[in-house]
Amino acid sequence: xxxxxxxxxxxxxxxxxxxxxxxxxxxxxxxxxxxxxxxxxxxxxxxxxxxxxxxxxxxxxxxxxxxxxxxxxxxxxxxxxxxxxxxxxxxxxxxxxxxxxxxxxxxxxxxxxxxxxxxxxxxxxxxxxxxxxxxxxxxxxxxxxxxxxxxxxxxxxxxxxxxxxxxxxxxxxxxxxxxxxxxxxxxxxxxxxxxxxxxxxxxxxxxxxxxxxxxxxxxxxxxxxxxxxxxxxxxxxxxxxxxxxxxxxxxxxxxxxxxxxxxxxxxxxxxxxxxxx
Amino acid sequence: xxxxxxxxxxxxxxxxxxxxxxxxxxxxxxxxxxxxxxxxxxxxxxxxxxxxxxxxxxxxxxxxxxxxxxxxxxxxxxxxxxxxxxxxxxxxxxxxxxxxxxxxxxxxxxxxxxxxxxxxxxxxxxxxxxxxxxxxxxxxxxxxxxxxxxxxxxxxxxxxxxxxxxxxxxxxxxxxxxxxxxxxxxxxxxxxxxxxxxxxxxxxxxxxxxxxxxxxxxxxxxxxxxxxxxxxxxxxxxxxxxxxxxxxxxxxxxxxxxxxxxxxxxxxxxxxxxxxx
Numbered sequence: 001x002x003x004x005x006x007x008x009x010x011x012x013x014x015x016x017x018x019x020x021x022x023x024x025x026x027x028x029x030x031x032x033x034x035x036x037x038x039x040x041x042x043x044x045x046x047x048x049x050x051x052x053x054x055x056x057x058x059x060x061x062x063x064x065x066x067x068x069x070x071x072x073x074x075x076x077x078x079x080x081x082x083x084x085x086x087x088x089x090x091x092x093x094x095x096x097x098x099x100x101x102x103x104x105x106x107x108x109x110x111x112x113x114x115x116x117x118x119x120x121x122x123x124x125x126x127x128x129x130x131x132x133x134x135x136x137x138x139x140x141x142x143x144x145x146x147x148x149x150x151x152x153x154x155x156x157x158x159x160x161x162x163x164x165x166x167x168x169x170x171x172x173x174x175x176x177x178x179x180x181x182x183x184x185x186x187x188x189x190x191x192x193x194x195x196x197x198x199x200x201x202x203x204x205x206x207x208x209x210x211x212x213x214x215x216x217x218x219x220x221x222x223x224x225x226x227x228x229x230x231x232x233x234x235x236x237x238x239x240x241x242x243x244x245x246x247x248x249x250x251x252x253x254x255x256x257x258x259x260x261x262x263x264x265x266x267x268x269x270x271x272x273x274x275x276x277x
Numbered sequence: 278x279x280x281x282x283x284x285x286x287x288x289x290x291x292x293x294x295x296x297x298x299x300x301x302x303x304x305x306x307x308x309x310x311x312x313x314x315x316x317x318x319x320x321x322x323x324x325x326x327x328x329x330x331x332x333x334x335x336x337x338x339x340x341x342x343x344x345x346x347x348x349x350x351x352x353x354x355x356x357x358x359x360x361x362x363x364x365x366x367x368x369x370x371x372x373x374x375x376x377x378x379x380x381x382x383x384x385x386x387x388x389x390x391x392x393x394x395x396x397x398x399x400x401x402x403x404x405x406x407x408x409x410x411x412x413x414x415x416x417x418x419x420x421x422x423x424x425x426x427x428x429x430x431x432x433x434x435x436x437x438x439x440x441x442x443x444x445x446x447x448x449x450x451x452x453x454x455x456x457x458x459x460x461x462x463x464x465x466x467x468x469x470x471x472x473x474x475x476x477x478x479x480x481x482x483x484x485x486x487x488x489x490x491x492x493x494x495x496x497x498x499x500x501x502x503x504x505x506x507x508x509x510x511x512x513x514x515x516x517x518x519x520x521x522x523x524x525x526x527x528x529x530x531x532x533x534x535x536x537x538x539x540x541x542x543x544x545x546x547x548x549x550x551x552x553x554x
Contacts, residue, residue: 001356002391002392002393003353003391004389019297027425029425060433101432149306153337
């Protein structure tokens with residue numbers, strides 16, 4: 001008899017709950033999004049849904065109705081009643097016996113959580129330390145997939161070094177992005193970040209940061225940075241959905257901008273706030 | 278109230294079963310093994326356990342007792358009573374709210390299935406077609422992790438082309454291995470396969486193939502092949518735990534060895550059989 005074992009518990013395979021045979025488990029075969037709300041209002045939901053659709057299409061998960069996803073997100077957000085909420089959702093290709101290839105009629109699985117975002121005002125006022133780490137990820141980081149082991153290991157490496165984020169560096173010595181954030185440098189009145197390639201997630205926060213940068217009169221340069229350049233920047237920051245802009249005051253133990261969030265970074269945070277109201 | 282949603286069903290987050298918060302889901306944060314039995318006898322279990330231990334250590338999952346894993350595998354295998362069984366097992370870092378970094382006291386989750394292997398005699402007698410595909414995987418393919426989306430997409434690409442396996446080719450034009458197998462070529466009396474690097478899984482079947490190759494008098498060369506070279510080989514085959522040696526009779530639509538399994542490949546299959554008795 002075919003069987004399964006969960007911890008020490010044996011069960012007939014036929015009686016196993018489908019969640020255990022989810023391809024999300026076996027292969028990380030799924031894509032996800034994280035949306036947040038500011039004071040009861042969701043931010044950039046449509047852009048997240050559009051990116052989600054692209055991710056689904058890139059890994060060929062079919063039959064997911066974006067309108068239905070939107071309704072679920074809204075229903076869950078309203079049901080939770082959390083003003084500053086983090087809404088995580090993923091779709092996996094479905095539950096099936098473990099085979100790399102998949103059957104076309106497989107039904108995708110949807111999962112979502114709504115949690116309360118902790119208040120990060122202190123961190124944003126103080127700034128964070130980051131440390132560089134080799135970028136070991138796969139070659140399609142433009143897809144927001146559940147294959148995040150390289151990101152997890154990089155983040156843990158940063159944590160171990162007392163940093164809040166890992167900044168990923170390719171074999172060629174170029175910074176791509178953070179383990180779970182976009183990365184920006186300011187030199188004079190120039191805002192620099194890596195260009196969008198297959199190595200980079202098309203971050204929605206990044207897009208709004210660039211918009212804010214233009215508004216406050218910064219010149220935008222989309223060119224990859226080397227860690228030496230980052231260390232010599234006037235200001236550094238990361239951008240991520242859950243916290244938008246977070247100033248970086250230390251890069252690989254080198255103090256940036258006298259150890260204080262930079263003036264343009266602070267202006268960008270203020271400008272960003274106007275988008276989220 | 279923090280909530281979760283499974284499909285259309287909303288549940289309080291506090292009442293969500295831990296399986297839904299498994300880091301295997303969120304990040305593919307786990308490692309696995311596949312062992313098989315031949316006529317009621319497990320093959321190379323100790324080597325699989327040793328590799329599993331290395332994989333766990335490489336991604337820093339602590340607190341997993343290999344002796345306990347062995348006992349579980351044996352108990353499940355005996356409980357199933359399947360002569361030609363495929364035993365899949367994985368350990369994930371544990372269940373926790375979704376954060377990239379992890380708490381040191383997190384308890385790993387163990388999961389296993391024992392299923393019946395289909396009889397592949399016909400396929401082994403006939404040989405299979407394979408097709409090349411860009412190797413988009415991460416930079417630590419020596420770790421047998423649950424981050425397998427690149428493998429899945431490559432395999433599906435092969436399936437679409439009417440092939441049974443995808444042969445992965447790096448940006449530099451070198452073959453690493455199959456989406457879920459090792460890859461071998463025979464030129465004259467030389468058996469060639471890629472060397473073990475961070476790009477390659479240290480396949481246990483590969484090790485036994487090399488042993489068999491030496492026994493039947495083949496010269497072993499561990500050097501990467503280019504697809505052009507593979508197309509000009511006298512014989513090709515893949516090696517994978519569940520099927521050991523499978524002859525390849527077509528590579529990217531080019532017929533190999535007159536479309537029949539090669540003589541040395543057949544000898545290797547016979548020699549391999551002596552290890553599994």
